[in-house]
Amino acid sequence: MNDVATALGRLEELAIEVPSWAYGNSGTRFKVFGTPGTPRTVQEKIADAAKVHELTGLAPTVALHIPWDKVDDYAALKGYAAGLGVGLGTINSNTFQDDEYKFGSLTSSSDAVRRRAIDHHFECIDIMHQTGSRDLKIWLADGTNYPGQDDMRGRQDRLAESLQEIYARLGEDQRLVLEYKFFEPAFYHTDVPDWGTSYAQTLALGEKAFVCLDTGHHAPGTNIEFIVMQLLRLGKLGSFDFNSRFYADDDLIVGAADPFQLFRIMHEVIRGGGFGSVSGKESGVALMLDQCHNLEEKIPGQIRSVLNVQEMTARALLIDTAALAEAQRTGDVLAANAVFNDAFYTDVRPMLAEWRESRGLPADPLAAFKASGYQKQINEDRVGGQQAGWGA
Ligand code: PSV
Ligand code: MN
Ligand code: MN
Numbered sequence: 001m002n003d004v005a006t007a008l009g010r011l012e013e014l015a016i017e018v019p020s021w022a023y024g025n026s027g028t029r030f031k032v033f034g035t036p037g038t039p040r041t042v043q044e045k046i047a048d049a050a051k052v053h054e055l056t057g058l059a060p061t062v063a064l065h066i067p068w069d070k071v072d073d074y075a076a077l078k079g080y081a082a083g084l085g086v087g088l089g090t091i092n093s094n095t096f097q098d099d100e101y102k103f104g105s106l107t108s109s110s111d112a113v114r115r116r117a118i119d120h121h122f123e124c125i126d127i128m129h130q131t132g133s134r135d136l137k138i139w140l141a142d143g144t145n146y147p148g149q150d151d152m153r154g155r156q157d158r159l160a161e162s163l164q165e166i167y168a169r170l171g172e173d174q175r176l177v178l179e180y181k182f183f184e185p186a187f188y189h190t191d192v193p194d195w196g197t198s199y200a201q202t203l204a205l206g207e208k209a210f211v212c213l214d215t216g217h218h219a220p221g222t223n224i225e226f227i228v229m230q231l232l233r234l235g236k237l238g239s240f241d242f243n244s245r246f247y248a249d250d251d252l253i254v255g256a257a258d259p260f261q262l263f264r265i266m267h268e269v270i271r272g273g274g275f276g277s278v279s280g281k282e283s284g285v286a287l288m289l290d291q292c293h294n295l296e297e298k299i300p301g302q303i304r305s306v307l308n309v310q311e312m313t314a315r316a317l318l319i320d321t322a323a324l325a326e327a328q329r330t331g332d333v334l335a336a337n338a339v340f341n342d343a344f345y346t347d348v349r350p351m352l353a354e355w356r357e358s359r360g361l362p363a364d365p366l367a368a369f370k371a372s373g374y375q376k377q378i379n380e381d382r383v384g385g386q387q388a389g390w391g392a
Contacts, residue, residue: 011310013277014287015276015287018306020062022302023038023049028294035297037382038382040382042068042069056365057359057361060086063091067094077131078131090136092137093121095120098116104150104155105142107140107156109158121169125174137177138176139181143193152189159191175284179192180211180212182219195230214243215243215244217241225268232285241289242254242287242309251290252291253308255308259308259311259312262308262312263316269285297375303366314351318343318348319340
C-alpha cells in the first residue's frame with residue numbers, strides 16, 4: 001500500500017461543500033417529519049453548516065438554492081458566513097417550483113416561460129457576483145410524461161439556445177455546471193437525462209461549462225466511476241452532488257449505501273487529476289453533497305457525510321498505484337484486484353482521528369457535537385423551523 005503519511009498528507013486538499021437545504025426539514029411525498037431546532041432562516045442554515053466545518057475541518061463552503069435562500073443583501077450574507085468561518089459556494093437555480101414551469105423551463109415552447117427561466121439564471125449570476133461564488137448549477141425538472149406529449153428534438157434545441165444566453169452572461173471566473181438525472185419528476189423522458197446529453201450541451205457552450213454528476217441520478221447498476229473517468233478524461237467534470245441511493249433519487253447519506261462505490265469513485269477522481277490541487281493548481285472538480293435528512297438529525301447527518309467522504313478518500317489515496325500498474329501490465333487480474341481491496345479494507349479511522357487531533361480538531365466530531373450542547377441550544381432557540389428549501 002501507499003505510504004500512510006503521504007496519503008494522509010493529501011487529505012489537506014479535501015474540501016466538501018455542504019448544501020443549505022440539508023439543514024431544513026425534508027421528507028417524502030407521504031410525510032415530512034419536523035425536527036426540533038430546524039433553521040428558520042438561511043443564516044441559521046449557514047450557522048449549522050459552520051458547526052460541521054468547525055468540528056471536521058472538511059466543509060469550508062455552503063451551497064445556496066435560489067429562491068429558497070433568497071435575501072436582500074448577499075454581500076452581508078457573505079460577511080455573516082465569513083464571520084462563522086465558512087464561505088458561500090455554488091448557487092443552485094430553481095425552475096421547478098413555479099406553476100409557469102409545468103411544461104418545462106429552459107426547454108419550454110413558450111417564449112415567455114423561457115424568458116422567465118433565463119432571467120432567473122441571470123439573477124443567480126448577479127447573486128454569484130455578490131457572494132463570490134464560482135459555480136452556477138443548473139438542474140432542470142424539464143421533461144414529459146407521455147410519448148408524443150412534446151417534440152423532444154425541439155426541446156433540446158431550445159435548451160441549447162437558452163443555455164447559450166445564460167452562458168454568455170457568466171463572468172470571467174464563473175462556471176456553469178449542468179446536472180443530469182434520468183427520471184423524476186418527468187417519467188417518460190427527461191431533457192437532460194444522462195452525462196452524454198450534459199456533455200454535448202456543455203461542450204457546445206464552451207470551456208466554462210461543465211457536467212455535474214449527482215451520484216443518485218443513474219439507473220441501478222450504472223458504473224458511475226466509469227462516467228467519472230470519462231468526464232475527467234474529456235476535461236468536463238465540473239462537480240459532484242454526492243449522496244446514496246438504494247432505489248431512486250433517495251438522497252441518503254453519501255457512502256451509507258455503498259462505501260465501496262464511493263471508494264471507487266474517489267479513486268477515479270484522484271487517478272484523473274480531479275482531486276484537490278494538482279501541481280499547485282486547483283483541479284476544479286467541486287465535491288458537493290446533495291442530501292436530505294428525513295429521519296436522522298441534520299447536523300450529525302452532515303458530519304457523518306463529510307467523514308464518510310474523507311474516509312473513502314483516505315482509503316483511495318492508500319492504493320498502491322505502482323503495484324496496481326504492474327499487475328495490470330502483466331495481466332495479473334487477482335493481484336490487481338487485491339491491490340484495490342487491500343486499500344479498501346484498511347480501517348483508516350484511527351489514523352484519521354490522529355490526523356484530526358494533530359490539527360486541533362476533535363478526534364471524534366460526532367461525539368464532540370453531542371457534547372457541545374449546540375443541538376439543545378437550537379432546539380430551545382428555534383421555534384417553527386421550515387421544510388427544506390421552502391422559503392428563506
Ligand atoms: C434534483 O433531484 C436535485 O438533485 C438537484 O440537484 C436539485 O437542485 C436538488 O436535487 C435539490 O432539490
Ligand atoms: Mn443534485
Ligand atoms: Mn437529486
